[in-house]
Amino acid sequence: MRTGLLLAALWLFLVFTMTDGQNRREKVRKPNGGMRRMKRKRDGPAGQAGVRGGRAKAPMSRHPLRAEPVRGNVILLRSDGDVLQQHSSYDVLPGKQGQCVFQGMTMFNQAAWSPTPCVTCLCNGGRVLCDELICPVAACRLSLAPAASGECCPVCMDSVPNATDPDLGLELSGDSSAPRNRDDYHAVMTDPQLSQEEIQRILWREEEEHLEEEERLRERQKRKRKEMRQRIAEERRRKEEQAEEERRKMEQEERRKAEEEERRRKMEEERRRKEEKDAWEREKKLREEILQEEGEEVWLRGDVFQMLPEEDEEPEEPDLLPAPIPRPPAAAEDELKEEEEEKKEEENEAGATGGGLLPPGCDISDVTLTCNDAKLTYFPPLLMPRLKSLSLEGNNISSIPAEAFNGIPNLEWINLTKNKLTSAGIDSRAFQNLTMLRRLYLDGNLLDVVPANLPAGLQELKVNENRVQKIYENTFQGLSALVILELEANLLSEANMDARALAPLLQLSYLRLGRNHFRTIPQGLPASLLELYLENNLIEEIPEGIFNNSKNLNVLSLRHNRLEETRIAPLAWIYHRSLESLDLSHNRLYLVPSYLPKSLVHLVLVGNRIERIPGFVFAHMDPGLEYLYLSYNKLDGEAIEPESFFGSYHSMVELCLDHNQLLNVPSGINEMTNLHFLRLNNNKIRSVPEESICDPERSGDSTLVAVRLENNLIEPLKVSPSAFSCVRSSSSVVLKPQKTK
Template identity: 45%
Template sequence: MKIAVLFCFFLLIIFQTDFGQNEEIPRKQRRKIYHRRLRKSSTSHKHRSNRQLGTPQTTIFTPVARFPVVNFDYGMEEKFESFSSFPGVESSYNVLPGKKGHCLVKGITMYNKAVWSPEPCTTCLCSDGRVLCDETMCHPQRCPQTVIPEGECCPVCSATEQREPTNLLHKQLPPPQVGMDQIVRKEALQSEEDEAMKEDTEQKTETPESRNQRQLYSEGDSRGGDRKQRPGEERRLAHQQQRQGREEEEEEDEEEEGEEDEEEEEDEEDPVRGDTFRMPSRSPLPAPPRGTLRLPSGCSLSYRTISCINAMLTQIPPLTAPQITSLELTGNSIASIPDEAFNGLPNLERLDLSKNNITSPGIGPKAFKLLKKLTRLNMDGNNLIQIPSELPSTLEELKINENNLQAIDKESLSDLYQLVTLELEGNNLSEVNVNPLAFKPLKSLAYLRLGKNKFRIIPQGLPASIEELYLENNQIEEITEICFNHTRKINVIVLRYNKIEENRIAPLAWINQENLESIDLSYNKLYHVPSYLPKSLLHLVLLGNQIERIPGYVFGHMEPGLEYLYLSFNKLADDGMDRVSFYGAYHSLRELFLDHNDLKSVPPGIQEMKALHFLRLNNNKIRNILPEEICNAEEDDDSNLEHLHLENNYIKIREIPSYTFSCIRSYSSIVLKPQNIK
């Protein structure tokens, strides 16, 4: 016994000694060790060693990062923290981050920290300009048998025959040619049966006061009102029943516990999701119109949306359904819209008429006049030659891409003072047929797409509220001083695939803009990086030009400093850059793309870019990597580089000194293979 006590005492002394030694490690050093261990453990692949003659370990790929799992039980802050801890992801050539961390997703700007579901079972987050997506994590079920309903991703408890009608909205859309009155009547009958069964059990023990309360609620149900149970009602009934005896009280408590268990099961069967519209299983449908709603063949009804996609329709179907808020008629052969087309759908908020054969003469002058709640109208891919007249003033989004618009006059967009998004790509618009006063009524316009047209200059009369302007695939040759005089909020300008030369950009064209953060001048006729860039610029995309030189101090006036510079597919050589070329951006550059150029060595000043996370030097003519070109031997701090691409050059990997990449945290982030042969 004494020996065992002495042995335990000896172990306790050893543990205290180790703990004290660990406490002597400085906090900063412990944090550094912890992060290094974390990085090692996060690497999902085992790399074979290529160390020969002091050559550092390299790899020809970058490990794929794992997305964090979103738990919908957590609060918003915890969810965002799990996303923000996501490691760096390699950028692509098409990256053009939006305003202050916003994300551009299929032409739509998502605000920073916005969460959405692009498709069932997938949830995405905009985190500082990056889109992070993850599959939905399902709630655990407490029932012995589960099923996965059609169109959903999470299992639910298998429903009994009695509950199947109440879950009609959750499982299957009503088939075509089915009257909505019949659906509502079926729901009402089922709810009445449930209430009758409940009343039979409660009438045995209820007091006169509770009976009066029940009659009051039943009268409300008979008038068509929703029966809403008041907070604490069950608790008050239980207290009243205690006065009638212990046996009755126990029976009532058992009934209440059974009801609570049923409610918990229903909550588990119906997890809240952001990408679907749900209603409580016992809530009635919105009041339908008198008569029945008969849908054409190929159409379906989903809550308040009628979908007739690729249904081979030749005209707008006659529908009378005031409760419908969304109508989808994409991919049909509709050629005209008469004045009375939407008389039976006065509450429409979204209308999709894209990919039809609609012509301007075929649209009645009052076709959209009665749609007082319409906010989104999509008429992409039709045969319109002009913007339809008398559009509702409630519109917030208007899309008329890929049509044959010939002109926009002063009255074309009148009264659309709530319009936020306007897309007119792929038409025959130019500065000749677009009136300078056409955009004046658009007091709220923030997002304007005019790509794939025939503009030779920046359109005049842009509204002061504009934030993002897209003019790619035009014939623009110059940017004058007056182009952006009144657009003080503009944040993104995309001018790729035009004919702009650096000497055709006026010195005062945009240098004084305070909110302009992103410019895309890819695939133009630039020979130098343009001077007089905006002071607020963060993202500059210059892919596919003929740039031979980065002038000195061209980024020196920028505040807080350029963060993303993309110069891939140009003609940069060693004599086209020196240390002053990146002056003003050494402290701020996060990504530098210099791939597919004519460089024979690593550009000067790379080791001084302390914020650099991503460097592309692949597909050049680099033969040697000298010491201290990437890492500074005099400094012990680790580099922030997460991705370094040097493949497809002429580098002899075995001749690289072992300390060349000593500052880089993980050798797995260095891509050296393959290399070209002489």
């Protein structure tokens, strides 16, 4: 309101001054429809003045006055003109005649007053003429309402020039005639040569240029910011491409080195084989030459020794007898004996098949005979006492007679894999005399029982992929030295395997019973057992006490079965002190099982339906879990509790949570002080907070080697570099590519 009164006083002052100046001039200047004397209408009876409030916005539009109907003694004129035009429309010199009465007040003739901020009245010959201001549309971006500012019309708040503000300092650019400082402004406002229209036009021109300059400045700033962002993005992209190029070069260099090393190794191997072959050829040639020389020597000696002296003749003196042919100077007695033995062995080998050659497709090297995929239909008769290894894999042999190994009694390894052997076709005495036999492979045949009367010294027996459907109590009788037993892909189950069948195997350490029909863990496991593999069976439960006798068991594989966490007895293995590796992948688990072995170090739970990791589930383990694989499950945003990894903070080395539905980085990872590898790829993670993986307060060397976060919903440019400050190499952090949805 105070501002409104000041503006009204200023307005009256300008009106008096300019009206007086116009009365003194002989002519009135009218540039472009500028200043005009206001036309007044005197029709209508005198009476009480009608006052109507209005709004105005500076600067005003230029329009002539419009007359409104007469209200008693008051004529209301509405003007759309600007402020200065309205000020100049009254002759405000007071007279003594024609006084007016307005709202109980007596006004002199030609007196002017403002009953409200938006109405100006004039006493003219006894009549009251009132002019109401119509507020035009504001040419500014921000205005203040009259109720808040005390003005009639809204006032511009963004530095729009006002013709009634004498203290306004303006600066125009170019050749504009607008004032550039306060003195110029005052000179323009008081210059009698300029009309109000010209003044208003100058001010408007200044405002337009000012707005255009601001717009240009904003555009320049916008372009600069855009260019800066483009440069930053280009620099970041260039650095990423450079890092990718360096990584690709490093990989190519590593591959090149590996290929070169492999090529060098192959060349070295080829050179070594060639040297061996050449040495063997030279040795063979030398033996042939020696044999030829020895043959000639024997013939000559025989001829000489057959020339006996006649009876009537006296024997000649010993020194007169023909001297024997001298031996090679480099050949000693022991060398000659070795050559003779080799000659005999070669003769035996040459006659191993009844004096003929070896069957087609066979190859002999030192003490090893290989006849793989030679299309043999029978067991070849062999006479090679020095033979240690015999491989007949991939043939069509269906039987083994009792005397098959009589000519090769020193065999240590026999490979009869992928033939057509049947239990009825193997004589019960076939392997009986092979006292040196240590390994026997019978995989991929048609056996329905394990062969009997196997050598007592046998250490490894493989009968995988047969039709074995019964294990008797005495099947392994006398095999106390057996260490490795494999019976995978047969027809075995707990119903057709005697609980006492494994008892004779006092040294058994490695047992494979996968791809059979077991529904539970077989009973009677040996106390010496270290590794047990039961994958791809029908196992549904783990009963209590099943591993009580196998206290040395270290590795247990139960993958691809039908286990549920509720079917695992709490005391089945929790107190086991040797079981370190447990594979429960591809079962029917919905939770990480409780009561896991206390000594567990390596846990595989890949490909289950796990939705949650309960709190403190690893807390009882000592010294602590080191390898945890939970890939390809159903872990989501609420699956992992703050205490889920409690007990493994100082032991965890490798953690795989990839291919789940996680929404953020699980809590507790930043507390794992010994973590080396972290996999969180193929989830739904959107952000990586700075302290979610690396703890900034942790001191000492970091152990984290690799982090994988690709195929999530992360925007790599929004990830803070300090989020991976504990990773040894930035190139070991994989963030690309990311999903788009």
